[in-house]
Amino acid sequence: MTTEINVEEQQQMVGEFLEGLAQSFGVTAKAENVAADEDSFEVNLAGNDKELGLLIGPKGNHLVAIHEVSKTMLQRRLPGLNRARIRVDVGGYRSRRREALAAYVQELAQKVIESGVEKGLEPMNAADRKVVHDAVNEIPGVNTISVGDEPRRRVVLVVADD
Amino acid sequence: MTEQEGTTAEEVLLYLIAQLVEHPDQVELEIEESDTKLSLMAKVSSEDIGRVIGKRGRVANSIRTLVRAAAVKDGVDVEVDFSD
Numbered sequence: 001m002t003t004e005i006n007v008e009e010q011q012q013m014v015g016e017f018l019e020g021l022a023q024s025f026g027v028t029a030k031a032e033n034v035a036a037d038e039d040s041f042e043v044n045l046a047g048n049d050k051e052l053g054l055l056i057g058p059k060g061n062h063l064v065a066i067h068e069v070s071k072t073m074l075q076r077r078l079p080g081l082n083r084a085r086i087r088v089d090v091g092g093y094r095s096r097r098r099e100a101l102a103a104y105v106q107e108l109a110q111k112v113i114e115s116g117v118e119k120g121l122e123p124m125n126a127a128d129r130k131v132v133h134d135a136v137n138e139i140p141g142v143n144t145i146s147v148g149d150e151p152r153r154r155v156v157l158v159v160a161d162d
Numbered sequence: 163m164t165e166q167e168g169t170t171a172e173e174v175l176l177y178l179i180a181q182l183v184e185h186p187d188q189v190e191l192e193i194e195e196s197d198t199k200l201s202l203m204a205k206v207s208s209e210d211i212g213r214v215i216g217k218r219g220r221v222a223n224s225i226r227t228l229v230r231a232a233a234v235k236d237g238v239d240v241e242v243d244f245s246d
Contacts, residue, residue: 017181024177025232026170054231062231065224072221073181076213 007084010074011041014086017073018045021066027051034095040085044092052091060097063090087127101128102135105157109135109142112157123152171240174232175202178225183210200233200240211246 015031022029022045029047036042045055056063067088074083089095105121112119121132132155133144143160146153168176172191180186185207194201206214215222226242233240 020177020181021174021228024170024173026173026235054234057227057231062227065227068216068220068224069178069182069228072213072216072224076182076184 005078005081007036007038007041010078010084010086011036011043013077014041014043014070014074014088017070018043018066018088021069022047022055025054027055029055029090034089035087036084039082040087042087042089044089044095046091049091055090056093060093063088063093066090098131101131105132105135105155106139109139109157112159113139113141116159118156118158120147120156121154123148123154125151126153129153129155169200169233169238170235171200171229171233171238172202175204175225175229175242178228179204179206179214182213182221183207184213185210198238200236200238201243202229202240203243203245205245208246211244214244 011033015033018031019029027047029045029052032044032046034042034044045052054062055066057065067086070086070088074086087094108119108121124132129146133146136142136144136155136157141160143158144155145158146155148154172193176189176191179189183189183206188205188207188210190205192203192205194203204214213221214225216224222244229242230240
């Protein structure tokens with residue numbers, strides 16, 4: 001029998017880890033379970049926006065670091081097990097950015113359809129590229145492709161063939 | 163206002179290390195402090211050093227980023243090193 005640990009338990013562990021981290025910063029915050037499916041989940045640390053800024057950092061740098069240590073913490077606690085992919089957010093920063101990015105590329109998609117000219121985006125990480133693919137592919141008449149190698153892999157919006 | 167036991171930087175560093183290592187009882191922190199600068203040297207067991215540093219130093223750099231963020235609250239610059 002394989003030892004499985006469910007996504008909810010992992011989400012709980014990351015939530016407690018994040019609340020403890022906030023506390024060590026002297027920040028009162030509460031972990032919220034934002035989303036979960038069979039192999040991934042998202043936890044958001046909610047609290048006073050002014051205080052949480054320190055945990056987000058310039059361009060979300062501190063948040064990236066929090067994501068990295070959260071992943072490492074889970075690897076130590078659950079070595080060799082099927083771990084879910086985790087997404088960490090603070091004060092809804094990532095979700096606001098995701099919405100803004102989705103809105104921007106949907107506007108760009110309209111321009112691609114009108115002009116018939118493809119449009120390349122700047123290099124993005126895999127998570128942001130997924131936001132772009134999902135947002136653009138909702139729109140008929142335009143497709144997305146990824147080109148280039150990490151860390152400069154980027155999405156191009158192209159006119160759909162059909 | 164009474165002064166805290168440790169600086170925010172120390173609190174954050176100790177918390178992160180304790181969460182990441184197998185042997186939290188073997189964690190030691192050496193602190194050097196001047197008016198504007200804080201040097202923190204974290205010693206962990208040789209079994210844990212790889213975990214704290216991570217591939218290409220990714221975990222160590224993430225810890226440094228967060229400890230530096232915490233040091234903003236303390237009003238000092240901080241330097242963080244790791245050893246076993």
